[in-house]
Amino acid sequence: MQSRKACHPVVSSRNLFGLSDDGDKEGRKKRMRGMIEYTTILHANYNDDDAEIGANYSGDDEIVCAFSDDEVANEEASDCGTDSDDEELYENPNITGNDSDSGSDEDEEIVEDDESINSIDEDRVDCDDNEEVPIDDLLENFKEYEANSAYFETFEKKHRVAVELCRLLRKTKASLGTYDLMMQWHFWATGKLRAGQPVSTHPDYVSRGKLFKMLRRRYNYDQEKWTIVKEITLPFSRARARIVLNDAQAAMQSLLTDPRIRDEDYLFFDNDPFCPPPDDLDYIGDLNTGRSYKETYKALIKNPSKEVLLPIVLYADGAVTGQFSALSVTAVQFTLGIFTRVARDKEHMWRTLGYIPSYSKVVSRGKGFFKQTGHADAPMAYQNTYLENEGDVLEDVTQVPAQDLHAMLDVILKGFIELQNGGFYWDLQYNGILYKNVKFVPFVIFFKADTEEAEKLCGSYNTHTDKVSQLCRYCECPTRESDNHLADFRLKTKGRIQRLVDRGDEAKLKELSQQYIENALYKVRMGQHSDQHIHGSCPMEMLHAILLGIFGYVRDMFFEQCGPNSQLAEEMNSLATEAGMRLARQSERDMPKTKFAGGITRGKLQAKEHTGILLCILAVLCSTSGGKLLRDRKKNNFAEVGLLEDWIRLVETLLEWEEWLKLPIMERNHVQYRLKYKHQYLMYLIRIVGKRKAGMGLKLVKFHSILHMRHDILNFGVPMEYDTGSNESGHKKTKRAAKLTQKREETFDEQVDIRLQEEHLLEMAKEEMNGRELWNYRFGHEFPEEAIPVVEQPCLGGAKYQAYKDVNGNNRIRLLSRPNKKERPGKIESQLVEFLIGLNEKVSEYMGSVTLRTLHKRGGLKFRASPCFMKEIWRDWVMVNWGEHGEEACKIYGFVDLTQIPQNCSINYGGIPELGPGIYAIVENSYKYVGEDNDENHHLFIPIQKEVHEMRDNMVSKMQFYLADVEAFTSPLVVIPDMGGNANDYFLLRSRQEWSDRFIKYLEAPIREFPMEVID
């Protein structure tokens, strides 16, 4: 395959690693103001941290491979091969319609120009025309690899043993040296090794080094294309940075051919890779339903029968590596938008382009200065890192620290940009069809990043104080207008900012809160739907940062209005904490975390915890005692008429909003036409109800950003598409790898990258053992039929209680099962015992004594009814279908198995006139509260009242039990007592589905129902 590379030099290493044509040198230097590049392309020494077994790499392994000769040939040819081979490319029969393609590519560029308004010729930073030729190396390389697979040595048992051992050791995070020890032990234990004989002398022994070398060949992981180290001097700090890269083409090929990818992972309209985005989509879902995809398709796809638009998602986020937090890894990764969101959430759907070195890893600035002093010792001291043309670029030093990051990104993205600009040919295997010579037309649809990273990528200021003229990275809204829910300002565009940078207009850039830097991302092709480029292509993490940031403010505003450190605030806190405890023990398990032992006012909480906190606050606001406390306290805001109701409305709307934003599918109409005003209204509500005074009030990025949310959704699909929360899985891989390194600071990124590759190679070996050989990609892979999940039969479980009358005729109950940590005997209601004894008497004719069970499982749900579970009472509620009486919420006290009683035995008990065989729950019933306000659509918490036999002094003196057939259970519920209300008053929380439904109702409601007054 390497010899092949010499024949197809479109992306020769020369281009990949930053040495473009001499003629362009000056221009490029200008573009990357102050960036000094050196040319040391160091191949990471694979042996580096395997020194103890390094001998296996360098020398005489006997792996017979078709490549070995080529390899040598390639080395000889690599210096001179490039020029003459340019011509060969055009003769290559595999490039069909080459001329017309390159012609249309030029057209594309013009289109792009038109779109970046006001910037006809000034901001051209894209690559030369001759680079716009589609690349076929990727495909040719794979075909060659495929052909060579015939010569691969057989995957022997000893290799399988070695692969399995490596996989095992990785799972246990054992250190690398463990491998040899385990091997030694294995051979000794199986009697294959004499005492004292070194394991390496045994013919069945495969060293780690040999194994991975073999796997690298076997799975086309050419060492020259992975873990490439490039050193540059950073333009601001003058520090040397070691940047670890992977070849973009190799990474792309590896991703496209990954044998773990299945047909259902692909995202094509009508299951046809060539199907254009439909014009009449009435919904927004995955990223290909957004405007960015659609408009870019229109702009770039000239030949729909041969070209496939390839959206690429970039991602950069630092993974702190646990106990070695001083060492962090920031990987720039990518995946493809031809995969579904569900697929993109999987680890193996991402490949790494390179690593941004963390600052601690950048060699200190001092060394650079030492060199500049011209001391005689300096050149020798740094002869390995300082290369020839350093002197002539020193004047390019920049004063802007942010340029350093973009200089590094420029290196990391170089190969990727070439691949992207030209596009590439590929044979796409999908649904059993091999689509040959598909021309992929890539573009970066968005860059997934958290707010801080996104601002760095956009080159906007990272500070958010009132000293900054603009806070928003999307638009030119001045800081003083950031709390204005009606703000509507011009969007920031690449064209405008590039023009200012070219002109060196630092003052104007400062006005836009933009750094005076050459943005490395500007060279990347992005969505053609607008001229915003990167400034509109780092979608907000609505679910993670923005929304939950706002939730946090709302909580703070609530306690601020109670009076900070006031008694009221304290009471609210303890009521909310109590409500949270009740909310946590429910049959509906899909609930946000609400249990906050330390209260809800203080403490740094995780983003996802804020939903639960608002829910606790809402429960208090709705409760009788919460409302009374808030209204009655003199000298507080809540005495204001209507404020409490406004607060309830605000908190409810926020909760419903979040639930709606989490939907996988949205109606396009809602986002396009209805959301603008309703978002403004929501902001208005936060302003007038919350009245934030602390800090900058509501002049906050997160608050202002609400105005831009609908654009992101329209452009890129539903928020889940770009919420970084879902990408955490990608990090685990990096974290795992980091733990297996030797934590040597200088080479940390390299070590991590190599560990990741090893993990990948082992996975490929596993796939091969399962019959999915990488080289058979074009023939398609078979997957075993998924086992149909066993449907769990409804059953009873938990503790067993038995009620009986003792010799004196007193009612007794005893725990039959063994008391354990979970379930221990405590107190139980006498009336329940009486009810059980009554039941016993009725059925005694047909069966033995009835036992009361505390757990019922059905359809994946658990219903618990225990007087003492984990030291506390836990009695779930459930919706029961009472037939002609409708559905009512019921509180469960236990379960009884009456399957042994016969049909038609005419037992009348527990409200059932003719008891039949079956499993029953003992329940109390409830009714929707009929108060003066009969509008049951009003709130998230619906007031209900439990049916009781007798009330005395506002306390339940006699309960009313019913038997409910478990087959009549319809849904799990969340029910909490109304604190301070009647003894039998409760609140039923609407289901999450209803929350988003209610937000949709809000969207659809006419604007006139939500008037906004002018705020001074």
Ligand SMILES: [Zn+2]
């Ligand atoms: Zn804005």
